[in-house]
Amino acid sequence: MGSVLKKWKLPAIMLGPFIVLIFLFFFLPVVLIAILAFTSMDSAMRWDFNGLANFQKLVTDPNILLIVKNTVIYVGFTLLINVFFGLVLGILTTYFIQKESVGLFFRTIWMLPRISPPVVYVLLWLWFFDPSEYGVLNSLRAIFHMPPKEWLTTHPMVAVILANGLIGASFGMIIFSSAIKSIPKDLFYAANVDGASQWSIIKDIIIPAMRWPLMFVTLWQFLSLLTSYEYILLLTNGGPLFESEVLALYSYHKAFRNFEFGYGSAISLVLVLIALIFSFIMWKLFGMKKMMGSSRIE
Amino acid sequence: MKKITASVLSTFILAMGILSGCGKTDQSVGSESNEDKSKVVTIEAQTAAPEITRVENLEKAAEKLNEELKQQGKDIRVKVKTNLFEGSWEEYAKQFMLAFKAKKEPDIYATGHENIGWLADGNYILPLDELKKSKEYSDVFSTLWDSVTYKGHIWGALQDTEARPVFYNKDVLRKLGWSEEQINNLPEKVKNGEFTLDDMTKLAEEAEAKGLVQFGIIHRPVDGPDFHVMVYNFGGKLYDPEENKIVLDKKAVEKQLNYYYEIAQKKLIPGNLTQMEWSSIHKAVVNGKALFYYGGIWNVFNWSQDNFHEKLGKVDEKWINEHFGMMLIPAAEKGGKPITLSHPFVYTVSSQTEHLELVKRLLELVANPALQAEHDVKTFHLPVTKSAAEHPDFKANETLGNVTYMLEYTTFIPNHEGFPKYSKAVFDAIQAVELGKKTPKEALKDLEVQLKNDLGDQLKIVE
Numbered sequence: 001m002g003s004v005l006k007k008w009k010l011p012a013i014m015l016g017p018f019i020v021l022i023f024l025f026f027f028l029p030v031v032l033i034a035i036l037a038f039t040s041m042d043s044a045m046r047w048d049f050n051g052l053a054n055f056q057k058l059v060t061d062p063n064i065l066l067i068v069k070n071t072v073i074y075v076g077f078t079l080l081i082n083v084f085f086g087l088v089l090g091i092l093t094t095y096f097i098q099k100e101s102v103g104l105f106f107r108t109i110w111m112l113p114r115i116s117p118p119v120v121y122v123l124l125w126l127w128f129f130d131p132s133e134y135g136v137l138n139s140l141r142a143i144f145h146m147p148p149k150e151w152l153t154t155h156p157m158v159a160v161i162l163a164n165g166l167i168g169a170s171f172g173m174i175i176f177s178s179a180i181k182s183i184p185k186d187l188f189y190a191a192n193v194d195g196a197s198q199w200s201i202i203k204d205i206i207i208p209a210m211r212w213p214l215m216f217v218t219l220w221q222f223l224s225l226l227t228s229y230e231y232i233l234l235l236t237n238g239g240p241l242f243e244s245e246v247l248a249l250y251s252y253h254k255a256f257r258n259f260e261f262g263y264g265s266a267i268s269l270v271l272v273l274i275a276l277i278f279s280f281i282m283w284k285l286f287g288m289k290k291m292m293g294s295s296r297i298e
Numbered sequence: 299m300k301k302i303t304a305s306v307l308s309t310f311i312l313a314m315g316i317l318s319g320c321g322k323t324d325q326s327v328g329s330e331s332n333e334d335k336s337k338v339v340t341i342e343a344q345t346a347a348p349e350i351t352r353v354e355n356l357e358k359a360a361e362k363l364n365e366e367l368k369q370q371g372k373d374i375r376v377k378v379k380t381n382l383f384e385g386s387w388e389e390y391a392k393q394f395m396l397a398f399k400a401k402k403e404p405d406i407y408a409t410g411h412e413n414i415g416w417l418a419d420g421n422y423i424l425p426l427d428e429l430k431k432s433k434e435y436s437d438v439f440s441t442l443w444d445s446v447t448y449k450g451h452i453w454g455a456l457q458d459t460e461a462r463p464v465f466y467n468k469d470v471l472r473k474l475g476w477s478e479e480q481i482n483n484l485p486e487k488v489k490n491g492e493f494t495l496d497d498m499t500k501l502a503e504e505a506e507a508k509g510l511v512q513f514g515i516i517h518r519p520v521d522g523p524d525f526h527v528m529v530y531n532f533g534g535k536l537y538d539p540e541e542n543k544i545v546l547d548k549k550a551v552e553k554q555l556n557y558y559y560e561i562a563q564k565k566l567i568p569g570n571l572t573q574m575e576w577s578s579i580h581k582a583v584v585n586g587k588a589l590f591y592y593g594g595i596w597n598v599f600n601w602s603q604d605n606f607h608e609k610l611g612k613v614d615e616k617w618i619n620e621h622f623g624m625m626l627i628p629a630a631e632k633g634g635k636p637i638t639l640s641h642p643f644v645y646t647v648s649s650q651t652e653h654l655e656l657v658k659r660l661l662e663l664v665a666n667p668a669l670q671a672e673h674d675v676k677t678f679h680l681p682v683t684k685s686a687a688e689h690p691d692f693k694a695n696e697t698l699g700n701v702t703y704m705l706e707y708t709t710f711i712p713n714h715e716g717f718p719k720y721s722k723a724v725f726d727a728i729q730a731v732e733l734g735k736k737t738p739k740e741a742l743k744d745l746e747v748q749l750k751n752d753l754g755d756q757l758k759i760v761e
Binding site: 042043044045046057060061062063131150152153239240241242256257258259 | 570718
């Protein structure tokens with residue numbers, strides 16, 4: 001007994017506060033959502049259990065097909081921009097710009113939107129897409145004598161994907177840059193001596209060395225995109241109609257605009273399930289466990 | 299080792315400190331004593347921006363209440379703590395809901411009458427049936443009581459009401475060749491049912507075709523009570539009080555959707571109207587870019603608060619009356635009755651208040667005609683009692699005097715708890731037909747499915 005206590009005392013002290021935090025702010029909300037999803041809680045805030053009624057309502061919801069379609073498009077394309085663009089930025093600022101200070105300067109610029117508050121960042125996009133002749137895009141059109149267009153009305157999903165994709169790319173950029181830096185320089189020297197082309201250096205040295213960061217960024221961004229809605233909320237608020245509404249935003253709207261807390265929770269619970277299933281598939285499919293081991297290059 | 303343990307412990311203590319800081323901070327306790335040894339009771343009151351007079355009047359009423367208490371020899375004094383909320387109506391409702399659960403809600407919550415349904419159903423507020431019998435409320439315009447009645451009880455103290463007229467741009471009509479007399483007679487023609495909704499659309503088309511305005515008609519850009527007045531105008535119903543159900547009157551709603559479809563197809567409204575910001579709406583109207591505007595009398599107040607006019611900036615009442623007229627919403631049929639909708643603002647009382655008797659007396663005193671008149675004139679609203687309408691300060695105001703007759707043509711949206719969902723769904727349908735994404739028939743079909751899903755057995759469908 002004494003030895004067990006001795007063995008676990010330090011870990012308990014070290015991890016205790018974080019376990020409490022994780023329990024309070026990560027685990028408890030999921031449990032609460034899971035319970036709320038089976039109630040008809042509305043503005044009266046009463047815990048009236050109603051079985052599967054919320055899920056039946058979700059299936060018969062006339063907007064649900066469109067919203068699921070939007071979610072797939074939003075997550076898919078944003079993820080593509082996030083990962084691919086992040087990779088391009090990482091390679092550009094680390095491999096092609098060898099001087100550390102210059103690379104750092106460009107990376108810092110790309111990090112700026114992430115540091116600025118979402119409202120400010122979205123405000124810039126709103127100005128970019130502004131329907132009046134003063135919007136950035138429309139003033140560009142004006143040079144060619146074209147009439148102003150209502151971008152956010154006609155192409156809401158494009159706007160949402162661009163805004164989210166560009167800000168998200170900086171996350172991949174940071175992870176990929178550090179991964180590229182950790183590749184031993186000898187490999188590049190050897191490749192250059194052998195006369196390898198730039199493309200083959202990227203294809204045969206850099207990318208294979210980054211399988212784990214690539215997978216990590218993809219999974220991480222996938223999970224955060226699935227549940228993120230703040231930029232959509234600020235940019236189009238899901239509109240016009242439901243054209244840029246995604247599941248996470250729909251849950252928010254149902255809970256906090258219509259005050260259908262039970263129904264909103266049911267939608268959230270579906271999202272939690274989707275996230276869990278995908279995490280499990282990716283874990284199994286891509287052998288994450290193996291990849292989390294030490295790098296095979298060194 | 300010791301060092302590590304110490305640093306871990308200090309981190310832990312720090313974390314606990316931060317966590318406990320997140321918890322409930324003690325509110326200033328309601329009772330404290332002042333120099334004349336009487337107990338001070340703090341009553342909290344909250345309203346939404348920008349009409350701060352709604353709570354300031356309560357502060358003034360508290361002065362009178364304190365005099366009364368002094369005369370009665372009671373050792374209690376009332377202090378009103380006011381709070382002005384800035385944000386959307388949904389946030390305002392949400393904030394009260396959460397504050398109530400945390401027992402931090404105001405004693406008096408001023409809100410639109412249509413919120414009574416969910417507030418009463420959720421036991422957030424108390425019935426105030428006695429108010430109807432009180433002397434101060436004895437001369438309320440009787441139809442207004444309907445707006446605070448729900449399930450047979452009175453749930454709010456009427457604070458003010460308004461008219462939602464259609465503003466018409468006099469300059470544009472002048473350019474169309476109308477004489478001053480014709481222009482000033484338009485409200486009368488609307489009142490008599492000679493000038494109908496169709497005439498309004500045609501006139502808007504004419505002004506736009508001649509290049510006098512960019513938009514023939516502008517309505518509010520976001521969900522709100524105004525849209526539902528068209529259901530009444532087309533002879534429909536929104537609520538069945540006997541069954542306490544929301545009504546989807548399919549014939550009337552189809553006509554309602556047809557109307558918005560028509561004005562959008564004829565390009566009388568801005569193409570992205572439902573995506574526009576309020577400030578752009580005000581700017582377009584004030585700068586004469588539209589002939590008709592489905593507005594509210596309080597817009598006169600809004601336009602004097604912000605620089606909406608490109609050259610003049612803030613515009614005063616006199617300027618507005620020179621350039622704009624106000625009329626009822628024209629009747630849908632020739633000879634029919636024109637219509638408008640009012641949205642009385644009410645004081646509701648939290649069911650968790652500890653000072654119910656004092657709050658009730660305060661709400662009686664705040665109906666004082668002078669206080670009402672001051673608020674109404676400052677913020678361009680209409681009084682709820684006849685004595686306030688007769689008050690010299692109110693009568694001196696030309697704009698308000700010109701629209702007081704509209705109260706005879708007024709209607710209300712229902713107080714039912716499910717109405718916000720109905721309203722949101724109808725707004726979506728209107729948006730869909732205006733953007734040309736659906737025809738009125740398609741939109742109505744989808745609306746029916748949506749409402750059945752959202753409201754379930756709270757909905758009654760009238761074919």
